[in-house]
Amino acid sequence: MVDRVYNFSAGPATLPIDVLEQASQDIKNFKETGIGLIEMSHRSKEFMAVAENTESLLRELMEIPDNYKVLFLQGGASSQFFMIPMNLLGNGEKATYLNTGTWSKKAIKEAKLFGEIEVAYSSEEQTFNKVPEQGEYSISDDSEYLYFVSNNTIYGTQFPTFPDTDKLLISDMSSDILSRKIDVSKFGLIFAGAQKNMGPAGVTVVIIREDLMEKTPENTPTMLKYKTHADKDSMFNTPPCFAIYGVGEVLKWLKKQGGVEAMEKRNIAKAALLYDCIDSTDYYRGHAEVGSRSIMNISFNLPSADLEAQFIAEAAKIGLMGLKGHRSIGGCRASIYNAFPTEGVEKLVAFMKEFEAAN
Amino acid sequence: MVDRVYNFSAGPATLPIDVLEQASQDIKNFKETGIGLIEMSHRSKEFMAVAENTESLLRELMEIPDNYKVLFLQGGASSQFFMIPMNLLGNGEKATYLNTGTWSKKAIKEAKLFGEIEVAYSSEEQTFNKVPEQGEYSISDDSEYLYFVSNNTIYGTQFPTFPDTDKLLISDMSSDILSRKIDVSKFGLIFAGAQKNMGPAGVTVVIIREDLMEKTPENTPTMLKYKTHADKDSMFNTPPCFAIYGVGEVLKWLKKQGGVEAMEKRNIAKAALLYDCIDSTDYYRGHAEVGSRSIMNISFNLPSADLEAQFIAEAAKIGLMGLKGHRSIGGCRASIYNAFPTEGVEKLVAFMKEFEAAN
Numbered sequence: 001m002v003d004r005v006y007n008f009s010a011g012p013a014t015l016p017i018d019v020l021e022q023a024s025q026d027i028k029n030f031k032e033t034g035i036g037l038i039e040m041s042h043r044s045k046e047f048m049a050v051a052e053n054t055e056s057l058l059r060e061l062m063e064i065p066d067n068y069k070v071l072f073l074q075g076g077a078s079s080q081f082f083m084i085p086m087n088l089l090g091n092g093e094k095a096t097y098l099n100t101g102t103w104s105k106k107a108i109k110e111a112k113l114f115g116e117i118e119v120a121y122s123s124e125e126q127t128f129n130k131v132p133e134q135g136e137y138s139i140s141d142d143s144e145y146l147y148f149v150s151n152n153t154i155y156g157t158q159f160p161t162f163p164d165t166d167k168l169l170i171s172d173m174s175s176d177i178l179s180r181k182i183d184v185s186k187f188g189l190i191f192a193g194a195q196k197n198m199g200p201a202g203v204t205v206v207i208i209r210e211d212l213m214e215k216t217p218e219n220t221p222t223m224l225k226y227k228t229h230a231d232k233d234s235m236f237n238t239p240p241c242f243a244i245y246g247v248g249e250v251l252k253w254l255k256k257q258g259g260v261e262a263m264e265k266r267n268i269a270k271a272a273l274l275y276d277c278i279d280s281t282d283y284y285r286g287h288a289e290v291g292s293r294s295i296m297n298i299s300f301n302l303p304s305a306d307l308e309a310q311f312i313a314e315a316a317k318i319g320l321m322g323l324k325g326h327r328s329i330g331g332c333r334a335s336i337y338n339a340f341p342t343e344g345v346e347k348l349v350a351f352m353k354e355f356e357a358a359n
Numbered sequence: 360m361v362d363r364v365y366n367f368s369a370g371p372a373t374l375p376i377d378v379l380e381q382a383s384q385d386i387k388n389f390k391e392t393g394i395g396l397i398e399m400s401h402r403s404k405e406f407m408a409v410a411e412n413t414e415s416l417l418r419e420l421m422e423i424p425d426n427y428k429v430l431f432l433q434g435g436a437s438s439q440f441f442m443i444p445m446n447l448l449g450n451g452e453k454a455t456y457l458n459t460g461t462w463s464k465k466a467i468k469e470a471k472l473f474g475e476i477e478v479a480y481s482s483e484e485q486t487f488n489k490v491p492e493q494g495e496y497s498i499s500d501d502s503e504y505l506y507f508v509s510n511n512t513i514y515g516t517q518f519p520t521f522p523d524t525d526k527l528l529i530s531d532m533s534s535d536i537l538s539r540k541i542d543v544s545k546f547g548l549i550f551a552g553a554q555k556n557m558g559p560a561g562v563t564v565v566i567i568r569e570d571l572m573e574k575t576p577e578n579t580p581t582m583l584k585y586k587t588h589a590d591k592d593s594m595f596n597t598p599p600c601f602a603i604y605g606v607g608e609v610l611k612w613l614k615k616q617g618g619v620e621a622m623e624k625r626n627i628a629k630a631a632l633l634y635d636c637i638d639s640t641d642y643y644r645g646h647a648e649v650g651s652r653s654i655m656n657i658s659f660n661l662p663s664a665d666l667e668a669q670f671i672a673e674a675a676k677i678g679l680m681g682l683k684g685h686r687s688i689g690g691c692r693a694s695i696y697n698a699f700p701t702e703g704v705e706k707l708v709a710f711m712k713e714f715e716a717a718n
Contacts, residue, residue: 003388003391004388004393007393011597012397027383028376034362034366035373036374038374038558038560039374074433074599076596078595078596081582110580113578200600201600222465238552321394
């Protein structure tokens, strides 16, 4: 048995030990073929089955409607920042963005290369400590889509409910996909890097409504057209085989846990343990406004930067790793994605109480 | 011990068993940290060391000069087909391409989106069974670079020596990087998908002369500028951590084998075993002209398609897997990259002789 620590890393992030054990075997001999998973042709029937199974599990768990394609792409979520406007704003149309953190800012920068971008809301002046409520912004009639980041990994904020609008919704769900039940049919496109809630780094899932793929300008490079990948079931070129396999294994695990609904309940309970601890004292201060709190990333501060450094160092000594906040806001952050165990959160809460009493 | 077969797959391709064994351990507990390699932050000191070590080993083994950057990118070699002209032909300049197979054809198609493309040579009419000799083509004075595919995986052809020209050389070395000694300083840019000679699928190595990164047009998306990745040591966004780790492990293995020079000798000897067998009879016919033969991929035919199917099926029964040729030319193909053992080639040659005698 592996001697595990509690890994609060924001991504790549902790994975279920069952997944690691299985991958450890498959990597050197996949299903007794005498060939390891990572040296196996992507056109082999064995790997094709892996890819198909990964897609069908994701469809099942997220209840993705038939008129949506599921793509497994490379380039990270960061490549979606330009691929979305490149494919959807081909004639320089207008789109609306909500600026709730580093990742939406980066997406806005790339989108401006392709169309007219309206930033309808920004919480930048208050260090991105909240997401907008319904009615806090308005969208131009001629806007093609509304883009927002469902969960802001760095600041620890999350949309508790999604924008209620007729506009096409596009969302970066990199850090909360599969953490709560959503209605995919309300979205035009959802994307997420795998390395937080879905598997190892190296693959990005794009869920796109089929009709949207027809908007791409002709002169777009082949590899940058969504349709290229959709038409070939993400096998137009050699896919990132191991990362796709890893996502499939995480999805199998997720299904065994009871699926997304069960996971959502557990996530809410895990986050509540931490927020209750934070709210019970003035020693710890949550970064996010209460109504915008994330159930995935909990960013908080201690009375001073010195105490924060001491807190992080002492936590690491007892196997609570990766609690340092992102360099852009400092402080502490506990990322508790689907695969993060409740016992780890309980241990952190116990440590927080001890640390407060001692310092 | 794993019961291994001989895997002649063209890519993803066979990897050294030592690499698979090591990955199998590291994946669940990296260097006794209690965190698996694939769930570890890419900003952790442990993973940063992996990435640095991978780059420095590649620099050492290929003797890459200091004025070249080594990038680990996503999107496959196929993404380089457009990234190269997008970055280097920003003002619609001219470039020259040698058309020696499927992958050069695809590269030409993408390049035409950005500049004026001169196809100075094509062996398409003879089913790409050769590469050009020096003097078989000419390059316009105003051409910015000469692009060629060093080894053509599908057709089993390879440039025995590189084009002798003052022009900037750009080469797709996906299927023969690290298989033979080359002088990097003669090139402007070399790229290769990892999944043939370097590691698992999911990462593409780009070796680029620094000054070339200055040509990229301003309005290029951030993720598509070489400079973005060079400035951040390929960590601008979350990299494909496991694939980079895998390349590093393969490079460690390669160094232990004696480096590129030792590997080249072994590769020549392995290929000779097969070509000698093919040349000793009329039963087997090599696809490539003798002067263009690849030491990595040996494409050959039997007297009929029926016999080829029978050959592939019987070979599989004795553990010689993946001998089916690419769908575009049919027949048989043995891919024998660096990690493919000599014993496997010997076993194939013995089988070829038996099969000929029996059929």
